[in-house]
Amino acid sequence: MNAMQFLISTLFDLFLMVVLLRFWLQWAKADFYNPMSQFVVKATSFAVKPLRKIIPGFGGLDLASLLLAFIVAVAKISTLMLVIYNAWAIQPVLIQALITVLKEGLNLVFWVLIIRAILSWVSQGYNPIEAVFHQLTEPMLKPIRKVLPSMGGLDLSVLVLIIGIQFLQMLLMDFLV
Numbered sequence: 001m002n003a004m005q006f007l008i009s010t011l012f013d014l015f016l017m018v019v020l021l022r023f024w025l026q027w028a029k030a031d032f033y034n035p036m037s038q039f040v041v042k043a044t045s046f047a048v049k050p051l052r053k054i055i056p057g058f059g060g061l062d063l064a065s066l067l068l069a070f071i072v073a074v075a076k077i078s079t080l081m082l083v084i085y086n087a088w089a090i091q092p093v094l095i096q097a098l099i100t101v102l103k104e105g106l107n108l109v110f111w112v113l114i115i116r117a118i119l120s121w122v123s124q125g126y127n128p129i130e131a132v133f134h135q136l137t138e139p140m141l142k143p144i145r146k147v148l149p150s151m152g153g154l155d156l157s158v159l160v161l162i163i164g165i166q167f168l169q170m171l172l173m174d175f176l177v
Contacts (some may be wrong), residue, residue, distance in 0.1 A: 004083055012076035016069055016104050018043050023065040024108070026057075030135040034128050044068070073097035073104075102172060110165050112136055117158050137161075 022044045024030075025037055032041065044065070051064035074097040081088050116133040123130050137158075144157040 005080060008079050008083065009076065012072060012079070013104060015043075016072045016076070016100070017108050019047075019065055019069045019072060020101070020105050020108050022048065023062050023069065024136055025132070026062040026065070027060065028136045028139055029060075030132050034132045036129050036132050069101050069104075070097055073100040076100060099172070103169065106165050106169050106172075109137075109140075110162060113158050113162055113165075 018040055022040050025032065025040060030037060032038070047068050048062075048064050051067055055063045055067055057063055074093055077093045077096045077100060078088055081093065112133055116130065116137055119127060119130045119133065140161055141157040144160050145155070148156055148160065
């Protein structure tokens with residue numbers, strides 16, 4: 001049963017991260033012609049396009065992608081409940097789905113920051129993935145850089161943001177337990 005739970009969680013979480021990445025790409029106004037952006041758009045368009053007819057964007061936010069993320073989280077929690085408990089209840093599913101979207105959103109930001117930091121050490125020249133990660137994270141890192149003192153070329157803003165994300169994740173778990 002644990003193997004089945006792992007497989008269900010992993011598949012839903014991967015798709016949820018791609019959907020949340022689509023929302024984030026649009027929010028950050030990242031280059032949608034970048035190969036990575038094109039992959040994200042193509043992987044989610046089948047589900048986002050029909051939702052856009054029902055829920056248009058508002059204030060530069062792609063609400064259809066957010067709704068899709070919530071629907072994917074509801075499907076994940078519902079599937080896990082049915083597999084594990086052979087039962088289903090609406091209230092726990094909706095609450096857990098909201099928590100899942102928040103948790104996966106924070107995980108996505110964390111991993112994009114880690115990958116961006118690693119790429120900055122090993123990248124030689126232009127890298128399209130690094131360019132998109134820069135566009136995604138720069139709006140969050142710029143305010144931190146304004147507050148942090150200069151460290152002689154060493155950028156600690158990524159570390160500060162990672163610590164902040166870890167704090168938020170722990171706070172979220174403390175709030176829920």
